[in-house]
Amino acid sequence: MGENKRLQAGVTRRRFLRDSLWGTCLAGLGVLTGFVVGKHRKTNTLWQIDPYTCIACGNCATYCVLDESAVKCMHAFSVCGYCRICFGFFGPEPVDITEGAENQVCPTGAIKRTFVEEPYYEYIIDEKLCNGCGKCVKGCNAFGNGSLFLQVRHDRCLNCNECSIAAACPSGAWKRVPAERPYLLKPALSPSAALRVNSAEGMAAHPPQAEHGAGNHA
Amino acid sequence: MRRCPYIIVCVTVLLGLVSPANVARASSPWFTARPVLSTVEGMAVPPTEANKRFPPPEFESGYVQPSPTTPAPRQDIYQYIDALVLLAALGISAYLVLKRRSRSAIFALAVFSLLYFGFARMGCVCSVGAIQNIVLSIFDRSYAVPIVVLAFFLLPLIFTLFFGRVFCAGVCPLGAIQDLVLVRPVRVPNWLEGALRLFAYVYLGAAILFAATGSAFIICRYDPFVSFFRLSGNWNILTLGGSVLLVSVFVGRPYCRFVCPYGVILRQLSRISRWNVTIAPGRQDPAIVMTGLTGGPDECIQCRLCEDSCPFGAIREPTADWTGRDYSIGKKRLALLMVLLPVLALSVGWAGSRLKNVTARMHATVRLAERVYLEDAGKAEGTTNASLAFRATGKPTEQLYAEASNIRAKFTLGGWFFGGFVGLIAGLKLIGLSRRVGRTDYEADRASCLACGRCFEYCPKEHAKRKGIEN
Numbered sequence: 278m279g280e281n282k283r284l285q286a287g288v289t290r291r292r293f294l295r296d297s298l299w300g301t302c303l304a305g306l307g308v309l310t311g312f313v314v315g316k317h318r319k320t321n322t323l324w325q326i327d328p329y330t331c332i333a334c335g336n337c338a339t340y341c342v343l344d345e346s347a348v349k350c351m352h353a354f355s356v357c358g359y360c361r362i363c364f365g366f367f368g369p370e371p372v373d374i375t376e377g378a379e380n381q382v383c384p385t386g387a388i389k390r391t392f393v394e395e396p397y398y399e400y401i402i403d404e405k406l407c408n409g410c411g412k413c414v415k416g417c418n419a420f421g422n423g424s425l426f427l428q429v430r431h432d433r434c435l436n437c438n439e440c441s442i443a444a445a446c447p448s449g450a451w452k453r454v455p456a457e458r459p460y461l462l463k464p465a466l467s468p469s470a471a472l473r474v475n476s477a478e479g480m481a482a483h484p485p486q487a488e489h490g491a492g493n494h495a
Numbered sequence: 496m497r498r499c500p501y502i503i504v505c506v507t508v509l510l511g512l513v514s515p516a517n518v519a520r521a522s523s524p525w526f527t528a529r530p531v532l533s534t535v536e537g538m539a540v541p542p543t544e545a546n547k548r549f550p551p552p553e554f555e556s557g558y559v560q561p562s563p564t565t566p567a568p569r570q571d572i573y574q575y576i577d578a579l580v581l582l583a584a585l586g587i588s589a590y591l592v593l594k595r596r597s598r599s600a601i602f603a604l605a606v607f608s609l610l611y612f613g614f615a616r617m618g619c620v621c622s623v624g625a626i627q628n629i630v631l632s633i634f635d636r637s638y639a640v641p642i643v644v645l646a647f648f649l650l651p652l653i654f655t656l657f658f659g660r661v662f663c664a665g666v667c668p669l670g671a672i673q674d675l676v677l678v679r680p681v682r683v684p685n686w687l688e689g690a691l692r693l694f695a696y697v698y699l700g701a702a703i704l705f706a707a708t709g710s711a712f713i714i715c716r717y718d719p720f721v722s723f724f725r726l727s728g729n730w731n732i733l734t735l736g737g738s739v740l741l742v743s744v745f746v747g748r749p750y751c752r753f754v755c756p757y758g759v760i761l762r763q764l765s766r767i768s769r770w771n772v773t774i775a776p777g778r779q780d781p782a783i784v785m786t787g788l789t790g791g792p793d794e795c796i797q798c799r800l801c802e803d804s805c806p807f808g809a810i811r812e813p814t815a816d817w818t819g820r821d822y823s824i825g826k827k828r829l830a831l832l833m834v835l836l837p838v839l840a841l842s843v844g845w846a847g848s849r850l851k852n853v854t855a856r857m858h859a860t861v862r863l864a865e866r867v868y869l870e871d872a873g874k875a876e877g878t879t880n881a882s883l884a885f886r887a888t889g890k891p892t893e894q895l896y897a898e899a900s901n902i903r904a905k906f907t908l909g910g911w912f913f914g915g916f917v918g919l920i921a922g923l924k925l926i927g928l929s930r931r932v933g934r935t936d937y938e939a940d941r942a943s944c945l946a947c948g949r950c951f952e953y954c955p956k957e958h959a960k961r962k963g964i965e966n
């Protein structure tokens with residue numbers, strides 16, 4: 278029973294335990310990988326706003342980690358009614374129906390209004406000026422066709438692991454969408470569908486199958 | 496009454512104005528619409544398909560409708576390149592730490608990582624934050640982790656199992672930015688170091704709890720340096736980051752030692768790594784390490800030159816032998832702590848579960864349910880954007896309350912695990928302190944050593960070896 282022998286035996290036992298633990302850890306990482314890869318859908322995800330859930334609260338303009346938000350207003354021209362008095366363009370109490378800054382709802386003057394033909398006007402968003410505040414979206418949703426809506430512009434978005442805007446979104450409109458379908462656009466409204474909606478007085482219609490991504494909101 | 500403005504619109508539309516388009520297009524009924532308009536400010540309107548009030552025009556002037564642009568995201572290929580760069584950086588770091596043993600080379604690698612993973616890639620996604628994605632994917636069946644995020648999580652762990660904390664040494668941009676500003680290191684007393692480190696375990700536990708319940712990614716939310724990498728961010732986080740950097744001038748890498756939840760995992764893996772940093776050269780030869788033999792020409796000569804070289808307090812001194820009396824006291828203390836361990840874990844676990852009403856508020860649904868309840872009970876004035884948005888969906892409040900209590904139940908269970916984990920770690924820490932550690936040399940602590948390579952220069956054996964190579 279030499280001290281040396283006992284010590285050596287102890288060292289061997291300890292090394293055996295350590296090696297088993299090491300192997301277990303490696304195997305554990307392997308199992309974890311297997312589990313996670315098993316669920317893998319071969320795609321990266323990106324952040325996007327569901328325009329049908331968005332309430333245009335204005336958080337997108339202020340909560341983005343970028344000084345100039347990655348969220349901008351988009352215009353679905355095929356949904357637009359080309360109204361002469363656009364409630365996405367004019368403020369609540371415009372002095373006059375002209376393009377004067379005092380009449381506009383947009384704080385940065387990012388919407389360009391041009392005459393097309395009687396009685397239609399075209400509205401184009403100047404993306405460089407848009408700050409994603411959603412004031413126009415609110416007006417258009419309230420009184421117009423809802424053709425103005427907020428979207429994450431993926432040339433600007435950093436795709437943060439936790440999106441600061443998503444964390445501050447009051448309506449849960451932010452979701453992760455698969456990278457190959459990065460936008461949730463408003464589909465074009467066919468004239469007949471518009472008439473149908475109108476004749477039903479437009480209050481109880483169900484939304485058509487929009488491109489609701491399979492993404493999940495964390 | 497909440498739908499009031501909406502109803503006014505409908506009534507306006509119904510009253511006499513046969514085509515709703517007239518409301519907007521003709522200027523004559525302008526004054527009719529005017530009082531309605533003034534209610535736009537501050538209300539949240541649910542956008543439904545019903546909003547499509549005006550048929551799309553049929554143009555006669557040959558006007559061509561523009562189509563909205565949809566700029567493409569950053570291509571996936573770049574993400575795979577990121578993962579490859581990570582793999583390469585880890586490999587180089589392992590080589591520099593264990594074979595080349597060059598502090599300046601490790602430093603250069605750290606600067607590269609700071610520039611690439613930090614400023615170029617803007618710090619996202621990082622290995623530290625990836626913990627949460629992995630946890631979320633385990634607990635949420637609908638969430639799948641992108642393969643690159645998985646790579647960022649796994650690669651450093653595997654490398655640590657083989658080579659020790661080489662990720663911390665030269666690859667992690669969060670570590671690099673702190674290492675860069677460390678000019679006047681002060682020594683943190685051991686007792687304080689151990690106590691502060693407990694925070695990292697609490698942080699890890701909380702991050703897992705909130706990720707598993709789908710509430711928040713707190714590691715990302717409170718990342719102190721990522722705003723520097725992005726060169727933008729809100730003032731709170733910039734102030735936090737600035738303060739941590741200021742502390743880093745005097746206390747070596749405080750985030751890594753006392754906060755980093757990934758570092759906590761790496762610590763444990765590094766304890767059992769195949770190879771690890773040695774202060775004296777020579778023993779990193781795997782053949783010698785594997786046999787477990789000590790001794791040899793490159794052994795520590797106990798000159799004590801390296802004693803104060805480590806700014807992270809990771810160098811352990813040789814221990815004195817315990818006397819018989821020390822042993823008997825130590826044994827009793829150890830037995831007591833072993834008995835105390837389950838008690839500690841259970842009691843802290845109980846406390847954690849009792850915190851459910853507080854912790855559950857991290858989840859948006861719970862916050863919303865509480866707000867809606869307060870409003871309905873007349874205990875809160877006005878509305879919030881969230882409660883307005885909820886009411887606009889027409890979902891019954893009972894359903895919301897049921898969802899919220901479901902989530903609270905998850906937090907009760909999660910709180911048990913969270914508290915139990917924290918109690919267990921605290922208990923194990925106490926046990927670790929009362930264990931006799933036999934050490935004959937000055938050694939780098941396998942868990943705490945960040946493999947920065949500062950101590951190499953201090954070892955006279957290292958100088959002898961380099962001279963030998965030169966000759």
